[in-house]
Amino acid sequence: MNTHKLKKKRQLRRRNHVRRIVRGTADRPRLSVFRSSKHIYAQLINDDAGETLVSASSKAGVEGLNYGGNVKAAEVVGSALAKVAAEKGIQQVCFDRGHYRYHGRVKALADAARAGGLQF
Numbered sequence: 001m002n003t004h005k006l007k008k009k010r011q012l013r014r015r016n017h018v019r020r021i022v023r024g025t026a027d028r029p030r031l032s033v034f035r036s037s038k039h040i041y042a043q044l045i046n047d048d049a050g051e052t053l054v055s056a057s058s059k060a061g062v063e064g065l066n067y068g069g070n071v072k073a074a075e076v077v078g079s080a081l082a083k084v085a086a087e088k089g090i091q092q093v094c095f096d097r098g099h100y101r102y103h104g105r106v107k108a109l110a111d112a113a114r115a116g117g118l119q120f
Contacts (some may be wrong), residue, residue: 014099022096023047029054031081031093031113031120033106039068040105042081042113044093054088056081071108078109082116095120 024030029044041057056077058068065073085093093113100106114120 011099018097018099022094024094024096028092028094029090030096031110031118032096033098033100033109035098035100035105037069040074040077040109042077042109044081044085044090053090054081054084056084069105071105074105074108075112078112079116081109082113082118086117091117092119 022030024045024047026046026048029046032043032045034041039058041059042055043052044054045052058065058073058077065076067073068077085091095110097106097110102110110120
């Protein structure tokens with residue numbers, strides 16, 4: 001089997017392992033994190049209605065970032081997401097790390113979101 005396909009298969013298995021437990025509702029949306037090599041993205045998703053309530057990324061809408069692929073950018077995105085969520089009245093979320101380890105940029109985004117007022 002091609003190594004790229006094998007890697008994707010493993011990632012999908014890890015992602016499904018996490019998503020089997022984590023489900024977003026209107027009262028407690030799912031905070032989903034996507035991490036690329038150059039940017040980091042976060043969304044609050046209501047899985048019951050299939051809609052994105054709030055989103056933030058290092059690619060668009062965040063000031064003061066020259067590069068979006070580091071821990072500092074993840075902290076800025078996490079605090080920006082928490083700020084917009086607070087404006088919409090969202091306080092509690094469930095964290096979905098996807099197939100990424102809770103380490104580095106993913107952990108920095110989560111800690112900044114907690115510092116901004118989100119509870120999970």
